[in-house]
Amino acid sequence: MAREIRLYVLVWVALMALLTATVALTFAPIGPFKTASNLGIAAIKAALVFWVYMHLSRRPGLERIAAVAAIAWLGILLTLTGTDIVSRGWFQG
């Protein structure tokens, strides 16, 4: 119990640190890497919430797959949308 409370608070500290980092990086002169850093940090935050707060770390494999299946489908949607636009030559950089 005490161990779990400590874990939950630590995850919250990590989430707040990542939020600070992502806002700070917005003002950093890293140009094209900004989108990558913003989305990368968001993905880490979401993974922390999924894994710890949403109990995926304690659930069996089948449930983990069910929980992230939608994310995989979303990946297909975004990938095909992206390839469609890029392959038609509409992409401007």
Added chain:
Amino acid sequence: MTEDLVVHEPYAGLEQQREADYLGMYVFLGSEIMLFGGLFAALFTVRLLHPQAPIEAAEHFKLWLGAANTAVLLTSSLFVALATLVVRDGRRRTASVLLALAVVCGVAFLCIKGVEYRLEYLEGLMPGVGPKISPVRSEPAGLIVDLYFIATFLHAIHLSIGVGLLATLAILLLKRDGAAPPRPITVVMAGLYWHLVDIVWIFLFPVLYLPRP
């Protein structure tokens, strides 16, 4: 553990019943991911076709209010996670207080969002209402602004449902008139919903507020 240990029809055992609870909720949350996913795909498409549009749109959004709101939501998630932890130990009063704190965070989020909407209304960013002259210069940026209102409002509706859910549970957990209090698994499931609404915001915030040159 003083969890509810009753096996209901048609389950063979507690473990199977618990798996069904989680599986059903994760699948429902999957449908929510797809609902918001469509909006993210729209944002992604505009971003690919017009790389400057999100940057121009983000100039009009209130970065610091958005960041504050992210912090508020992350904190509310901690309260909810702790509540689901203590409720399984039978500490209903503590769980109720933690859920109430999460509700306060949720209401604070909605208030800050309301302030943002008001500022944006006064600036003429809202489609169809407010000042006729919009400060948005390009059409693609206008698309992003419209998507911002759709996505954040849809999120706010979800959050309001979550606030109602958690507030109801917080009250029911304190009831002493003999009526059965909510089972711990109910609190856990409501918590899963709350966390997913939090995750949606975790992605909305960087995609809408953070693009910069």
